[in-house]
Amino acid sequence: MFKDAGHLFRFAGLFVLAFVVFLVVRGYVVPKSFGQYGHYRGDALNEIAAHPVKFAGHEACEACHTDVLATKSKGKHAHVNCEACHGPLAAHADDPSASTPVKPDTAVLCARCHTATAAKPRGFPQVDTKDHSNGVPCETCHQPHNPAITDAGGAK
């Protein structure tokens, strides 16, 4: 009765072989980290995290520029981070001699936040830029790090 069973065993052997080949090919083709956290390549997280930083963060600025921090913390701009106005400066923070920050143009910079428009929150200080200073640069009266004129050291 079992004299022809060899046919079945050879057939089963083919299946086993095909499965082994599948496993081996899969082992080489699928990245090692695939499935580490889920149905995706775990290494992608590290690759994305390796992107260079361009905004250094205010802690980096404050480590050296303690004088500006002291002025700024007294005024209304205390919670405005350095790079909100000065732009991305990680290159300067990493090596201060590598790049020198350019002083922002107050005509553009101040107006960006303080131009009066109905869409801004009511309590936010806003001015009609043409009417307010008649073309005189903002920093003539307001020191950007502590803009209130009445504050000691606020006005220039």
Add this chain to the structure above:
Amino acid sequence: MKLSRRHFLVLMPAAAIAWKAVLAGTPDQAPNYKLSEHWWGMLIDVPKCIGCGNCVRACQIENDVPDGYFRTWVERYHVHDEDMTNPEVISPDAGKEGFPVVKEDAGKYFFVPKMCNHCSDSPCTQVCPVGATFVTPDGVVLVDPKYCLGCAYCVQACPYGCRYIHPEKKVADKCSLCYHRITKGLTTACCESCPTGARQLVDLKNPQDAIHEFLKTHSVQVLKPQMATGAKAYYNGLDGSVR
């Protein structure tokens, strides 16, 4: 079918090499950062937004976002009197250079910053056919550019319109919640450059984070809650006309 010693000796090393390929090794991990200790989200305080466009510019610089494409943007809503269902919404160049000045007239105006909501049950990751987009164990929706085919299923699936196909790389691209920054202890570029604190990165797994108290004491909303996306961009003071 009898296995001879000769065959056995040939097969053993081959099997060993094969087995090594089958067993996946453990890849390196970033030091000092534990994925399991964080669950990131964003708090957007609508009444604080002044529409300056700092976040949009900072994001484009930090993440090398190509011109004309945006990972975050600011919309200006104008609701005429009682007409809540038909707000006028503008976002010129994503609000990158601010908005046209408007005088007070009938109706109300306000700004709404938008970005990826880093949903915990995100529709975008569910439709990806190749496992190129996913929610990380620390709650950030990312795209693996090496795996993405650029089929744009996810672009269509996102209910918030937060994704685009990168014009040069031809792969899906989106807000990464500045994953390269938050894993180093920095905040996102948009939060760093927001002058009024209208955007705040929050870590929902950190019991010390002020977000827990904030969520308890404020009327906070997510966008399109009816879609059950598990959105983690929490909007404070959001007007009902916003969609």
